[in-house]
Structures are given as C-alpha cells and as structure tokens.
Amino acid sequence: MAVVVSLDEERGKTPRPSLAVLSALVGDDLRLVNELIVRRMHSPVALIPQLASHIVAAGGKRLRPMLTLASARMCGYGGQRHIALAACVEFIHTATLLHDDVVDESNLRRGLATANALWGNKASVLVGDFLFSRAFQVMVEDGSLAVLSILANASAVIAEGEVLQLMTANDAETSEAAYLEVIKAKTATLFAAACRIGAVVAERPKAEEDALECYGLNLGIAFQVIDDVLDYTAQQSTLGKTVGDDFRDGKVTLPVVLAYLRGDDEERRFWRRTLEDLDQRKDDLPHAIMLMERQGSLRDSIERARHYGAIARDALGLFPDGAEKRALVELIDFTIARTY
Amino acid sequence: MAVVVSLDEERGKTPRPSLAVLSALVGDDLRLVNELIVRRMHSPVALIPQLASHIVAAGGKRLRPMLTLASARMCGYGGQRHIALAACVEFIHTATLLHDDVVDESNLRRGLATANALWGNKASVLVGDFLFSRAFQVMVEDGSLAVLSILANASAVIAEGEVLQLMTANDAETSEAAYLEVIKAKTATLFAAACRIGAVVAERPKAEEDALECYGLNLGIAFQVIDDVLDYTAQQSTLGKTVGDDFRDGKVTLPVVLAYLRGDDEERRFWRRTLEDLDQRKDDLPHAIMLMERQGSLRDSIERARHYGAIARDALGLFPDGAEKRALVELIDFTIARTY
Numbered sequence: 275m276a277v278v279v280s281l282d283e284e285r286g287k288t289p290r291p292s293l294a295v296l297s298a299l300v301g302d303d304l305r306l307v308n309e310l311i312v313r314r315m316h317s318p319v320a321l322i323p324q325l326a327s328h329i330v331a332a333g334g335k336r337l338r339p340m341l342t343l344a345s346a347r348m349c350g351y352g353g354q355r356h357i358a359l360a361a362c363v364e365f366i367h368t369a370t371l372l373h374d375d376v377v378d379e380s381n382l383r384r385g386l387a388t389a390n391a392l393w394g395n396k397a398s399v400l401v402g403d404f405l406f407s408r409a410f411q412v413m414v415e416d417g418s419l420a421v422l423s424i425l426a427n428a429s430a431v432i433a434e435g436e437v438l439q440l441m442t443a444n445d446a447e448t449s450e451a452a453y454l455e456v457i458k459a460k461t462a463t464l465f466a467a468a469c470r471i472g473a474v475v476a477e478r479p480k481a482e483e484d485a486l487e488c489y490g491l492n493l494g495i496a497f498q499v500i501d502d503v504l505d506y507t508a509q510q511s512t513l514g515k516t517v518g519d520d521f522r523d524g525k526v527t528l529p530v531v532l533a534y535l536r537g538d539d540e541e542r543r544f545w546r547r548t549l550e551d552l553d554q555r556k557d558d559l560p561h562a563i564m565l566m567e568r569q570g571s572l573r574d575s576i577e578r579a580r581h582y583g584a585i586a587r588d589a590l591g592l593f594p595d596g597a598e599k600r601a602l603v604e605l606i607d608f609t610i611a612r613t614y
Numbered sequence: 615m616a617v618v619v620s621l622d623e624e625r626g627k628t629p630r631p632s633l634a635v636l637s638a639l640v641g642d643d644l645r646l647v648n649e650l651i652v653r654r655m656h657s658p659v660a661l662i663p664q665l666a667s668h669i670v671a672a673g674g675k676r677l678r679p680m681l682t683l684a685s686a687r688m689c690g691y692g693g694q695r696h697i698a699l700a701a702c703v704e705f706i707h708t709a710t711l712l713h714d715d716v717v718d719e720s721n722l723r724r725g726l727a728t729a730n731a732l733w734g735n736k737a738s739v740l741v742g743d744f745l746f747s748r749a750f751q752v753m754v755e756d757g758s759l760a761v762l763s764i765l766a767n768a769s770a771v772i773a774e775g776e777v778l779q780l781m782t783a784n785d786a787e788t789s790e791a792a793y794l795e796v797i798k799a800k801t802a803t804l805f806a807a808a809c810r811i812g813a814v815v816a817e818r819p820k821a822e823e824d825a826l827e828c829y830g831l832n833l834g835i836a837f838q839v840i841d842d843v844l845d846y847t848a849q850q851s852t853l854g855k856t857v858g859d860d861f862r863d864g865k866v867t868l869p870v871v872l873a874y875l876r877g878d879d880e881e882r883r884f885w886r887r888t889l890e891d892l893d894q895r896k897d898d899l900p901h902a903i904m905l906m907e908r909q910g911s912l913r914d915s916i917e918r919a920r921h922y923g924a925i926a927r928d929a930l931g932l933f934p935d936g937a938e939k940r941a942l943v944e945l946i947d948f949t950i951a952r953t954y
Contacts, residue, residue, distance in 0.1 A: 403713060
C-alpha cells in the first residue's frame with residue numbers, strides 16, 4: 275500500500291504512536307468498566323447475555339469508554355462515577371453496532387461473524403434495544419440529568435445520522451460536506467459525548483466541557499475518515515474486517531468523494547456503475563484503488579483527517595500538561611497512523 | 615362469531631362500554647399531546663418525520679398516553695408535565711411497534727401498510743431508534759429522574775420480553791405462565807409505566823403509585839389477551855389488521871395454549887404441524903377456530919382477561935370516586951368487550 279509506506283517514511287525515526295500509553299493509564303478503570311458491562315448485560319433471557327457478550331467480548335479497541343475515563347482523570351476527577359458512565363457509552367455504541375450490522379447486512383465485524391449472521395436480524399434488533407435501555411437505566415442510577423441529556427441527545431443525533439446515511443447512500447455525487455455531516459452524526463457525536471461526560475463528572479466549568487466535546491468531535495471525525503481509508507488500504511488480517519466492504523456496499527466515503535470530483539468522465543462513469551448501480555466486476559476493486567491513488571484521494575483523505583486531528587489537539591490547550599493529556603494527544607496520532 | 619354474540623347476550627341491556635367517556639375527559643390534553651408529538655418528531659432528515667408520522671398518524675387508540683393523562687388528573691394533578699410525558703410513552707410505544715413490525719415481518723398494521731413494508735426494514739429500525747432517543751430527550755427536559763427510571767426500566771423489560779417471545783415462538787407446548795410472562799413484559803409493562811407516571815407527576819404517595827401500576831399492569835394483560843383472541847374472532851374490517859396473522863406466524867397465544875392443553879393427540883398434532891412446522895393448508899385457520907370453540911379456549915381466554923380486569927378494578931379502590939376513575943373503570947370493560 276503506497277500510502278501507508280509513505281506515511282512511515284514521513285514519520286522518520288519517531289516511534290509509531292500506539293494505544294499502549296492510554297491503555298496503561300486507564301487500565302485499572304477499564305477493567306472495572308468491563309466487569310460492570312458483563313454484570314449489567316445479564317438478563318434472565320439467556321439469549322441477551324449470549325448475543326451481547328459476543329459483540330462486547332469481540333473487543334473493539336474500547337476507545338469510547340477510554341475517552342470517558344481519561345477525560346475524567348485529566349479533569350482531576352477522583353471518584354468512581356466515570357466507570358458506570360463509560361460502560362453506558364459502550365452499551366450505546368454496542369447497540370448502534372448491532373443495529374448497524376442489520377442495516378448494512380454485514381456478516382463480518384472485527385474478523386468475527388456478526389451477531390445478525392449468527393443469531394439473525396430479529397435478535398440483533400431486540401438485543402440492541404435492550405442494551406440501549408440498559409444504558410439509560412445505568413445513567414438513571416448515576417442520577418445526573420446533565421449526563422442523561424448528553425447521551426440522549428447523542429443517541430438521537432446518531433439515529434438521525436444513520437437515517438441520513440441510508441438516504442444518501444449510493445450517490446456518487448455526495449459532497450464532502452454531506453459526507454462530513456453523516457460521519458459527525460454517526461461516529462463523532464458519541465466520541466464527543468464520551469469526552470464531555472468526563473468534565474461533567476469532575477464538575478469542571480462549561481468551557482472545559484466544551485473543550486473536551488470539541489476534542490472528541492474532531493477526534494471522532496478523524497477516526498471515521500481513517501476508517502474509511504482503511505477500508506481500501508488495510509491488510510485484511512490486520513483490519514479484522516473485509517477490505518473493500520464499503521466499495522461492495524456502494525458506500526460513498528471521502529476517498530470516493532474526492533476521486534469522483536477529481537475524475538474525468540470515464541472515471542465518473544466507473545464510480546456510478548460500481549457504487550450507484552452496484553454493477554461490479556472482478557477487477558473493479560483494484561481498479562477503484564488505482565483511481566484513488568491516481569487522484570491522490572486516499573492520501574488527501576488522510577490529510578483531511580490530520581486537519582481534524584490538529585483541531586482536537588488544540589482543544590486540549592485548556593488543560594494542564596500531564597499523563598492523561600499526553601495520552602489523549604497520542605491517541606490523535608494513533609487514530610491517524612493506525613493500520614487497524 | 616359465536617363468542618362475541620354470547621358475550622353480548624351476557625351483558626343484557628347495559629350499553630356497550632366504549633372509549634367515548636375517557637376520550638372526552640382527556641380530549642383537550644390529548645390534542646396537546648398530539649401537537650407535541652408532531653413537533654418533536656421533527657428532524658432535518660426528512661424521512662424521519664415522514665415515516666414516524668405514518669405510524670403515529672395511523673392513530674391507534676392512543677390508549678397509553680390517555681392512561682398517563684387520566685391517571686395524573688385522577689391524582690389531582692393540575693400542571694402540564696403530563697402532556698410531554700404522555701408523548702414520551704407514545705414515542706416509546708411507536709418505537710417498539712416499528713421494531714416489532716421488522717421482527718414479525720408484518721405488512722399490515724391497523725389496516726395500513728406497515729412502515730417496513732413502505733420504507734424497508736432499515737429505515738424502520740433507525741427511525742425506531744430515533745423515536746426512542748427522542749423520548750429520553752423529552753424526559754430529560756422534564757427533569758424527573760423518577761420518570762426516567764420508570765420508562766428506562768420499562769423499555770429494558772419490553773426488549774427482554776420481545777427476545778423471550780422470539781426464543782419461545784413456535785412452541786405449541788408453551789405454558790400459560792410462559793405466555794403470561796411474555797405479554798406482561800412486552801405489553802403490560804408500558805401500560806403500568808404510563809399509569810404510574812400519573813401518580814409521580816402529581817407527587818402522590820408510593821401506595822398510589824403502586825396502585826396505578828397494578829391497575830395498568832393488569833389492564834395491559836387483559837388488553838393483550840383480548841388482542842390475541844381478536845386475532846381469531848374479529849371481523850377483518852373492524853380489526854384493521856389481518857385476522858389469523860398470529861396463526862400464520864405460528865404464534866402461540868393463550869387461545870392456542872388452552873386448546874393444545876385440552877386437545878387430544880390428533881388435535882395436538884394439528885397444532886404442532888401448523889404452528890411449529892408452519893405447514894399450513896387452505897382450511898387450517900377455520901379448523902383452528904373450530905378446535906378453539908370445541909375446547910372453549912376462546913371463551914376461557916376472555917374469562918382470564920376478566921380476571922385481570924377485576925384486579926385492575928380493585929386497584930383503583932384507593933382513589934376517590936370521580937369522572938377520571940369512572941372512565942378508567944369503563945376502560946377495563948371496553949378493553950374486554952371491544953371488537954377492535
């Protein structure tokens with residue numbers, strides 16, 4: 275993958291940014307979050323913990339709960355409320371994944387069969403509803419209307435974003451602004467909420483809440499842009515999902531938006547045939563990647579991600595230097611340089 | 615329909631119970647609820663109000679929000695909070711209907727094409743999520759953790775009930791207890807929550823909250839039992855849904871549970887073939903109804919509903935006589951005697 279190699283060169287001798295520092299910093303808290311998740315997924319209806327633990331245990335990177343944990347600690351919070359609230363964030367994320375996989379008709383997530391592939395769409399819809407309700411139950415137990423407001427608003431925006439994506443799917447002429455609106459809603463809003471909650475539990479001033487929300491929102495945008503790039507450039511074994519999924523689904527992500535805008539008539543016909551008509555042939559995916567490289571759309575998508583990463587970095591300017599802040603800065607670098 | 619006629623005879627000369635008294639009593643409040651529903655369904659994503667208004671406007675009986683309105687008034691509440699909270703109850707109900715229709719693969723509800731039939735399963739899942747989130751947003755604006763707790767708990771129980779139903783579907787040996795557990799969770803819990811909220815906004819003692827919850831729970835059980843009877847006995851034009859839907863889906867409802875338990879080996883083979891194997895032939899539905907009449911399972915299902923109705927009636931004993939209480943009592947009679 276030409277793009278990845280050139281990034282490595284650019285970075286020169288600096289060590290590859292990783293999640294290690296952040297993971298070590300919030301490791302103890304995250305273990306408590308994981309325990310609470312397992313405990314609160316329980317239901318006398320056996321299929322619920324079975325199905326939920328499949329997706330929770332499949333273990334994504336737990337980025338969103340880690341954001342709540344690190345934000346709270348960076349804000350000087352010394353209590354334990356952030357544990358349960360980080361679990362709520364993960365429950366909401368998991369519920370949206372379950373519904374997403376139904377909507378996208380996905381069969382593979384993080385290298386494992388999706389819940390809908392194993393247990394069917396019906397169970398995925400209903401267990402998603404359960405986890406969503408459970409998140410609100412746990413928030414009510416915590417008792418903060420401010421937190422409830424943040425996550426109720428985030429959930430509504432996420433659902434709006436998903437519907438918007440459904441309506442604008444398979445349109446090769448999607449503008450960069452429309453793309454941005456969708457990923458803000460469906461991905462970045464929950465990152466932003468996860469961070470903001472950290473300042474809320476620490477009872478920090480509104481300016482710091484806003485700063486953390488700004489960090490999370492822009493980190494989330496960068497994260498999704500890179501996700502969309504990785505769908506074309508990653509190694510299948512590293513990514514843990516099928517490379518080219520977005521292409522096969524006709525999803526118009528940023529690398530496509532830019533390649534289409536920069537392409538000539540013939541290239542645009544290719545994008546419309548493959549992504550709008552979903553008329554795809556054997557060598558179309560490699561051809562799509564070749565066109566993206568020709569137009570520099572993968573490289574420039576990464577450049578766009580760097581821009582949002584820079585905004586996220588500056589948003590942390592309000593906070594004093596310290597281990598948590600350094601970990602949140604490295605998280606931006608990881609988000610952009612990651613290969614999975 | 616033999617069953618309905620005999621009930622009419624039983625009632626003799628008393629006027630047929632209706633929703634008219636309750637509707638007149640809470641009519642002004644209900645108009646405000648409907649306005650608020652339309653206002654809060656709004657989203658810049660056009661498909662959301664389109665799809666949501668299809669199902670909201672299809673206008674069921676609005677029983678659940680009416681329960682909140684009448685309960686609050688019976689408790690002497692003089693404010694306006696019950697309007698928004700009644701809307702939340704209806705939003706949650708609508709969200710579950712949208713997801714139900716996806717899970718049940720239904721094409722017709724209240725005589726109209728379902729949202730999933732018109733816009734597809736994906737949109738129904740996501741708009742359901744949106745309405746659910748919107749309900750929590752409106753509750754947060756109201757600001758009562760007690761109400762949030764009631765509806766978050768109810769939502770989790772509803773989802774559990776739906777999963778339980780999914781797991782126990784197509785089992786002709788379902789016990790009456792297992793049937794009851796499912797309908798309590800998926801139907802009666804929201805009736806109970808809707809009523810309890812009325813006492814909460816009126817700041818009445820816990821005993822009155824509990825009494826209203828008991829009324830709602832038992833009314834809800836009676837309501838669902840009668841719904842399941844109507845699926846075999848109603849006139850299609852009156853019911854507004856397809857008679858025999860449950861049979862065709864292989865749903866094991868109370869009339870089936872009783873007919874199976876009382877049936878001989880041949881009858882049980884019939885139920886297993888039609889409901890477990892879903893091997894159904896032309897005259898199987900009329901034959902099923904004939905077996906139910908032979909075993910008295912439709913009539914006795916109505917008797918069971920009367921039992922829950924009687925508990926609901928007694929639960930209102932704590933409250934002083936008045937127009938609201940009389941309307942809530944008549945609602946029990948309507949629930950049992952209704953033909954739609």
